[in-house]
Amino acid sequence: MTMHADHISLTIGKKQILDDVCFTARPGEVSAIVGPNGSGKSTLLKAMVGELPCDGKLTLNGRSLQGYKPWELSSLRGVLPQATTLAFPFTVLEVVRLGLAAGIDANHPDRPFEALARVDLDGYAGRLYQELSGGEQQRVQLARVLAQVGQPRRDGHPCWLFLDEPVSSLDIAHQLTVMDLAREFAQGGGGVIAVMHDLNLTAMYADHVHVMAAGHTAGAGPAAEVLTDARLSDVYGCPLRTGIVPPDVGVFVLPQTARA
Amino acid sequence: MVALSEPSPHNLTDQARPLDRRILARRLSVLLVGLLAIAVVVNLALGASDISLWGALGKFLSGEELTTLERVVLWDIRLPRIILCVLVGAALAVSGAVMQGLFRNPLADPGLVGVGAGAGLGAIISIVLGGLLPVGLQSLFGSYVTPVAAFVGGWGSTLVLYRVSTRGGRTSVATMLLAGIALGALAGAVSGILVYMADDQQLRDLTFWSMGSLAGATWEKSMIAGPVILLAIAGSTWLAHGLNCLALGEAAAAHMGIPVQRMKNAAIFSVAAATGVAVAATGGIGFVGIVVPHVLRLATGPDHGTLLPNAALLGGALLLGADLISRTIIAPAELPIGIVTAVLGAPVFLWILLKRRGLVDQ
Ligand SMILES: Nc1ncnc2c1ncn2[C@@H]1O[C@H](COP(=O)(O)OP(=O)(O)OP(=O)(O)O)[C@@H](O)[C@H]1O
Ligand SMILES: [Mg+2]
Numbered sequence: 001m002t003m004h005a006d007h008i009s010l011t012i013g014k015k016q017i018l019d020d021v022c023f024t025a026r027p028g029e030v031s032a033i034v035g036p037n038g039s040g041k042s043t044l045l046k047a048m049v050g051e052l053p054c055d056g057k058l059t060l061n062g063r064s065l066q067g068y069k070p071w072e073l074s075s076l077r078g079v080l081p082q083a084t085t086l087a088f089p090f091t092v093l094e095v096v097r098l099g100l101a102a103g104i105d106a107n108h109p110d111r112p113f114e115a116l117a118r119v120d121l122d123g124y125a126g127r128l129y130q131e132l133s134g135g136e137q138q139r140v141q142l143a144r145v146l147a148q149v150g151q152p153r154r155d156g157h158p159c160w161l162f163l164d165e166p167v168s169s170l171d172i173a174h175q176l177t178v179m180d181l182a183r184e185f186a187q188g189g190g191g192v193i194a195v196m197h198d199l200n201l202t203a204m205y206a207d208h209v210h211v212m213a214a215g216h217t218a219g220a221g222p223a224a225e226v227l228t229d230a231r232l233s234d235v236y237g238c239p240l241r242t243g244i245v246p247p248d249v250g251v252f253v254l255p256q257t258a259r260a
Numbered sequence: 261m262v263a264l265s266e267p268s269p270h271n272l273t274d275q276a277r278p279l280d281r282r283i284l285a286r287r288l289s290v291l292l293v294g295l296l297a298i299a300v301v302v303n304l305a306l307g308a309s310d311i312s313l314w315g316a317l318g319k320f321l322s323g324e325e326l327t328t329l330e331r332v333v334l335w336d337i338r339l340p341r342i343i344l345c346v347l348v349g350a351a352l353a354v355s356g357a358v359m360q361g362l363f364r365n366p367l368a369d370p371g372l373v374g375v376g377a378g379a380g381l382g383a384i385i386s387i388v389l390g391g392l393l394p395v396g397l398q399s400l401f402g403s404y405v406t407p408v409a410a411f412v413g414g415w416g417s418t419l420v421l422y423r424v425s426t427r428g429g430r431t432s433v434a435t436m437l438l439a440g441i442a443l444g445a446l447a448g449a450v451s452g453i454l455v456y457m458a459d460d461q462q463l464r465d466l467t468f469w470s471m472g473s474l475a476g477a478t479w480e481k482s483m484i485a486g487p488v489i490l491l492a493i494a495g496s497t498w499l500a501h502g503l504n505c506l507a508l509g510e511a512a513a514a515h516m517g518i519p520v521q522r523m524k525n526a527a528i529f530s531v532a533a534a535t536g537v538a539v540a541a542t543g544g545i546g547f548v549g550i551v552v553p554h555v556l557r558l559a560t561g562p563d564h565g566t567l568l569p570n571a572a573l574l575g576g577a578l579l580l581g582a583d584l585i586s587r588t589i590i591a592p593a594e595l596p597i598g599i600v601t602a603v604l605g606a607p608v609f610l611w612i613l614l615k616r617r618g619l620v621d622q
């Protein structure tokens with residue numbers, strides 16, 4: 001009952017973007033994919049949800065991904081893309097309801113409002129999506145995904161959230177709100193796979209970290225083992241040190257302080 | 261824009277539920293049915309000939325014999341024309357809305373992006389070269405040759421258009437509009453060559469057809485167009501949820517359980533069928549497909565579940581209004597209805613562009 005990607009390779013045009021990547025995420029855990037810009041994080045996520053054709057084997061809950069019907073997958077798995085454009089002036093409520101219709105509890109009248117409340121968007125239901133700020137739009141999209149796949153388990157099977165940079169345009173308080181949601185989902189028995197840029201939040205919330213560099217896996221395992229000085233410095237190409245407060249740094253704020 | 265109840269930012273516990281636009285849209289449907297009914301009665305009552313609809317109705321109800329004039333004018337001329345007009349108006353408006361949903365852009369309209377021209381080319385080919393078909397085939401298709409050819413032309417041009425302007429699930433609006441211009445020009449050029457080759461009888465058929473007029477409406481035409489258009493409209497309401505999801509992009513729609521490729525094929529097929537039959541029956545009538553969905557989106561939002569049925573109703577009523585103008589403004593002569601819809605619709609189109617320039621510069 002895992003999300004397993006076995007020896008994934010992917011080329012677009014002549015460019016090899018993923019090279020023999022193996023990735024496993026377990027239910028009950030938050031799995032983070034980190035790495036520099038262009039290292040293939042989004043591409044790996046898209047390959048794992050079947051958006052991009054790739055070489056290799058993908059299994060979800062022990063079944064080959066190809067074996068699922070579209071509507072089976074939509075009640076089992078929610079996908080939050082890195083960016084979403086909306087073609088027509090839908091309201092927030094209408095966007096969230098689209099997700100609801102894809103899930104199992106279609107047309108439950110309270111679900112969209114509950115999902116909006118979970119991402120701290122009470123009272124936004126009647127606003128036009130296109131008139132919201134970037135961070136608000138991102139939270140609406142997350143609410144849509146939660147309306148689709150809100151329960152961490154269904155019929156004894158774990159459900160899955162695939163989130164591409166769910167907190168990248170959020171303020172620090174909402175970053176924590178959203179990561180708490182992810183952790184809650186995992187603790188309920190579901191699986192969460194999130195592409196992350198913020199290493200502090202990753203260290204705080206991820207049970208499993210997968211580091212990407214130039215289309216390869218540069219390390220995978222528990223955060224404490226993977227996020228090492230040597231690996232981070234190497235992958236990001238700048239000298240980085242973990243757990244150190246350099247002398248005379250002035251002000252700094254760690255998200256950890258809010259949950260300490 | 262419809263006023264929605266303003267959300268109050270302080271109201272965190274009791275979630276202020278906004279007015280559901282689906283309810284508004286259903287109320288609007290009732291209004292539109294009324295509007296359509298009024299338009300039907302007015303079009304039945306008014307016209308070049310001075311007969312009294314009420315007089316005829318009274319006679320009909322009391323079982324009295326109608327005069328030949330009354331029967332011919334009401335039953336043989338006005339009624340089939342009204343039916344064809346409503347069908348074509350509904351077909352144009354719904355195809356416009358479906359195409360806009362498919363291309364994810366409110367400017368996509370079969371008439372503007374070459375689908376109408378492709379369907380027209382098909383129709384012209386069938387008129388000019390139809391005689392070359394084996395006699396067996398000719399008698400098999402009968403009056404269906406032109407609609408079928410128009411459908412094939414419309415379908416082909418929609419496919420080409422979609423191929424050219426959509427890459428990796430994203431439609432480039434600029435490419436779509438430019439490809440539409442090119443397709444339209446190509447279809448126009450080929451049509452021109454065919455017209456040049458046509459003999460006198462064919463030329464008369466062509467002129468009549470290309471004026472974009474409902475004057476040739478007959479029961480037979482309505483009976484051919486009716487089932488196809490009604491099926492296409494019914495089919496497209498079944499596409500509504502998929503089109504809504506598509507507004508978030510193809511990938512997102514797929515993750516919401518929509519079989520995207522099949523849905524797109526069905527949408528293209530229904531647009532081509534409805535446009536093809538409409539064009540075959542009445543020639544090119546522009547702007548209905550863009551104005552009607554746009555007005556409805558402003559009124560009750562872009563949800564295709566209500567947009568498509570309401571577009572059918574408003575499209576039918578609007579085209580009846582346009583036909584009334586075309587029949588009466590220079591009576592006893594008639595103005596081609598395509599001119600009326602262009603005069604009414606083109607300014608609305610420009611207004612959309614003016615208000616939302618961002619649509620094209622993306
Ligand atoms: N459609 C495409 N065609 C060609 N190259 C692509 C395509 N999509 C992605 N790439 C390339 O693949 C590499 C990986 O892209 P990807 O989007 O996976 O990066 P990422 O790790 O998610 O980066 P970011 O942190 O900026 O989101 C990049 O070098 C990018 O230029
Ligand atoms: Mg990315």
